[in-house]
Amino acid sequence: MPVRVLIADDQSLVRAGFRVLVESEDDMEVVGEAGDGATAAALAERLRPDVVLMDVQMPGTDGIEGIRRITANPELSAVRVLILTTFDTEEYAVAGITAGASGFLLKNTAPAQLLHGIRVVAGGEELLAPGLTRRLIARLVTPARATVDDTVFAELTAREREVVALVAEGLSNAEITARLFISMATTKTHVSRALGKLGARDRAQLVAMAYQHGLVSPPEPGR
Template sequence: MTIRVLVADDQEIVRTGLAMILDAQPGIEVVAQVADGRQAVARARELRPDVCLLDIRMPEMDGIEATRRLAGPDVADPLAVVVITTFDLDEYVHGALKAGARGFLLKDAGPELLVQAVHAAAAGDALIAPNVTVRLLAAFAAGGDGRPAAQPVAPLTGREEEVLVTVARGRTNSEIADELHISLGTVKTHLGSLMDKLGARNRVELAMWAYETGRMGR
């Protein structure tokens, strides 16, 4: 099954490069390239791609607002969004994740990570790259927005706490299973329970909650 991708970036050389990398992959097709956030929203609503790859700094409408309109909590049928940024734009990435993005990449992440992020988003998951996401989430937690983190609807079990921490450290499901000596199915069960208890839509939001509640500093 082919993953259909929309690429939005105001820099033509970046936009073209991303599209070339993705089009060269089996099972991935770039169905649109646009240069600003307003076009991204319009084309995404028209084409309903499997994944929208959005730059954060764009004219007309930035990637955060575009993400909110395509994947925000008030969107009835949200699209999968992965944002692209540079490491010095932490606050913008945080805003995009809060707006509903399933993950993010640095522009110099490389083809392999780009492809992984697209596959993860298309599968309903979110890419958490340990060398990037962990540092960003820690920075978000240190800054904070002054609001207390949401409380779980039911207390987390000890095992759920362990799974939560490994997710926030950027582990994949397979790595979590190996690290905690449990089956892959059990990992998925715990992740589902965590999302239900915390009202999280994906593992990025789980990781953000772990940092916001100080679990990664213990």
């Protein structure tokens, strides 16, 4: 089955460019277009895309509110949102991830990287634009948290905690599988169970929770 993509951008030429790019791939198809966040949320409910490419700044209902409406709808739990913006600022990344987006890329990203990003997000993994990760973590982490908040992670097994920590470090499922010498199926099971126990929508929210509640520590400056 091809990856079903919904494009949300207020500029018709931008939408047309993304459509041409996406539909050049045999394993992808564009199922709809929207010019604002409200229309994107309504189309997502009707069309059930795998991935929504969501611009942030749009007239009327912006992309962040569009994400909130999508992620608040339990019937759209399988829909993933990839933010695309011209602005390289952590404010948009924080707002988008907090609202429930699974990824964040800049519009000047190379076409091959954008297509890769769509596949990554459709596959259930998170994606952040290079250079934004450290600043995003710095904004998400509560100050001076030295110990793990066990009230948050109490239901996780030791192995599930280990897997969540590796997800927070940016490892893919394949890399976690290799690091822990377990099967891919086992890795996916641990991630899925952790998502359910923590009430997280996707891996991006797992990353946020792991840093916010002390399961992992922010990277040291310069590393």
